[in-house]
Amino acid sequence: xxxxxxxxxxxxxxxxxxxxxxxxxxxxxxxxxxxxxxxxxxxxxxxxxxxxxxxxxxxxxxxxxxxxxxxxxxxxxxxxxxxxxxxxxxxxxxxxxxxxxxxxxxxxxxxxxxxxxxxxxxxxxxxxxxxxxxxxxxxxxxxxxxxxxxxxxxxxxxxxxxxxxxxxxxxxxxxxxxxxxxxxxxxxxxxxxxxxxxxxxxxxxxxxxxxxxxxxxxxxxxxxxxxxxxxxxxxxxxxxxxxxxxxxxxxxxxxxxxxxxxxxxxxxxxxxxxxxxxxxxxxxxxxxxxxxxxxxxxxxxxxxxxxxxxxxxxxxxxxxxxxxxxxxxxxxxxx
Numbered sequence: 001x002x003x004x005x006x007x008x009x010x011x012x013x014x015x016x017x018x019x020x021x022x023x024x025x026x027x028x029x030x031x032x033x034x035x036x037x038x039x040x041x042x043x044x045x046x047x048x049x050x051x052x053x054x055x056x057x058x059x060x061x062x063x064x065x066x067x068x069x070x071x072x073x074x075x076x077x078x079x080x081x082x083x084x085x086x087x088x089x090x091x092x093x094x095x096x097x098x099x100x101x102x103x104x105x106x107x108x109x110x111x112x113x114x115x116x117x118x119x120x121x122x123x124x125x126x127x128x129x130x131x132x133x134x135x136x137x138x139x140x141x142x143x144x145x146x147x148x149x150x151x152x153x154x155x156x157x158x159x160x161x162x163x164x165x166x167x168x169x170x171x172x173x174x175x176x177x178x179x180x181x182x183x184x185x186x187x188x189x190x191x192x193x194x195x196x197x198x199x200x201x202x203x204x205x206x207x208x209x210x211x212x213x214x215x216x217x218x219x220x221x222x223x224x225x226x227x228x229x230x231x232x233x234x235x236x237x238x239x240x241x242x243x244x245x246x247x248x249x250x251x252x253x254x255x256x257x258x259x260x261x262x263x264x265x266x267x268x269x270x271x272x273x274x275x276x277x278x279x280x281x282x283x284x285x286x287x288x289x290x291x292x293x294x295x296x297x298x299x300x301x302x303x304x305x306x307x308x309x310x311x312x313x314x315x316x317x318x319x320x321x322x323x324x325x326x327x328x329x330x331x332x333x334x335x
Contacts, residue, residue, distance in 0.1 A: 053123035259285025
């Protein structure tokens, strides 16, 4: 669409401004008086020449190795140019001119070929530029589709990872016959509705993502005893600013996976702030469990790759562990 609009603007500029200005370089007034048919033919020839170049798109034909077609077009334009250059002289000019017929014919032929070179050079330059622009746009569209496919893959990988861990928590409540199991399943049902409602959404309001995380925190809290203290703090001055769905849940999930204990005091802290279009997200938890060394950090790596595609040079992610405290800090410029 962009290249098509640019092409139309260039055609209008050439046909309505540049070509009329170039035509004024020749003695139009004399041709109008003594040989109007040649003037009409000459002007028609210049416009025809320009649009033959533009419609045939010679640079594109060359890139596709359509050399025979290019040769036919060039030969056709040379033939037309030769015929226009040999257009018959007017008798009125022959009687009033101080130059002989051969000299006048040679000057006219040189004029026609001169304009042939001007129009050809301009047309080919414009067409080559537009073709390069088309190639750039095409590559960008291909890259965008590739990024979209990768994002879908990362999201698909995150969802099963999240579901697996949540089902583990529900299973623990069921086998212990906890009276919290029914409430937990209700919250889990709401979480599933959220996930599948936004499966194809690229972005959602940040308030929806915060509510989703709050429900997840409430669900996880149902299976915890008094030894695990959960702090969840939200400060948002903008609720409609957009954010990709489920981009924060992995960090929250990891905090509950490795930062809870049933017999030791521990704390999980989650802080979310949205101010001036920037998201600040932090988690901190005591390290109560450690993942196996050979277990890949699928969730965090998927989130990092997702953000690299969505927010190149617009996010910072810090992950650290010190004094058995695991911290994540994420800042994203959402707009």
